[in-house]
Amino acid sequence: MFTGIIEEIGKLISASPTRLTIAAPKVVDGMNPGDSIAVNGACLTVTDFDRASFSVDVMPETLQHTNLGLLKAGDSVNLERPTALGGKMSGHLVQGHVDDTGRIVALEWEGEALLLRFEAPAEVLRYAVPKGFIAVDGISLTITEKDSSSLRVSVVEYTRQNTTLGSRKKGDVVNLEVDIIAKYVAQFTQPQTGGLTAEFLIEHGFTIG
Numbered sequence: 533m534f535t536g537i538i539e540e541i542g543k544l545i546s547a548s549p550t551r552l553t554i555a556a557p558k559v560v561d562g563m564n565p566g567d568s569i570a571v572n573g574a575c576l577t578v579t580d581f582d583r584a585s586f587s588v589d590v591m592p593e594t595l596q597h598t599n600l601g602l603l604k605a606g607d608s609v610n611l612e613r614p615t616a617l618g619g620k621m622s623g624h625l626v627q628g629h630v631d632d633t634g635r636i637v638a639l640e641w642e643g644e645a646l647l648l649r650f651e652a653p654a655e656v657l658r659y660a661v662p663k664g665f666i667a668v669d670g671i672s673l674t675i676t677e678k679d680s681s682s683l684r685v686s687v688v689e690y691t692r693q694n695t696t697l698g699s700r701k702k703g704d705v706v707n708l709e710v711d712i713i714a715k716y717v718a719q720f721t722q723p724q725t726g727g728l729t730a731e732f733l734i735e736h737g738f739t740i741g
Contacts, residue, residue: 536672
């Protein structure tokens with residue numbers, strides 16, 4: 533589980549259809565093989581590392597449904613290590629399970645804040661509400677506005693400087709993960725005969741034993 537508070541901007545050293553290697557001297561501190569790490573909001577498993585970089589394996593499913601498949605050497609990525617149980621929750625609960633990708637369709641300035649509008653799929657928009665949470669490339673943000681095809685967020689200066697959003701431009705593809713609480717509310721309130729299913733729990737990261 534993550535919080536959507538980015539710890540470091542990593543630099544992609546190499547990318548292949550099965551593996552990413554990322555320069556990131558901060559997040560490798562205390563790292564162990566098998567640890568989880570969020571890369572642009574996608575939860576991946578560390579396979580090996582040294583003092584200045586780490587590698588993760590990626591599956592075709594991940595590359596197809598996130599923007600990780602578009603990465604090339606030299607690109608910047610947002611990185612966050614999992615939050616410790618009982619640790620500080622500065623953002624919101626982020627699973628690292630990207631729901632879909634969106635595309636930046638507009639950038640505007642409102643004083644010191646950068647307003648970004650993302651075109652998003654209907655399955656993402658159904659869970660989006662003004663003042664609600666959304667993770668964009670792993671960054672915990674608040675939705676300021678939505679319509680039938682897009683949503684908007686406001687990005688403060690600190691976030692621009694300490695995440696990849698500061699260098700994003702119109703047309704860029706971003707990873708989107710909706711608030712898990714919104715999914716649960718929708719699941720509990722929609723008419724159904726089966727109730728909460730094992731398939732739903734497994735899909736959202738719970739182990740059924």
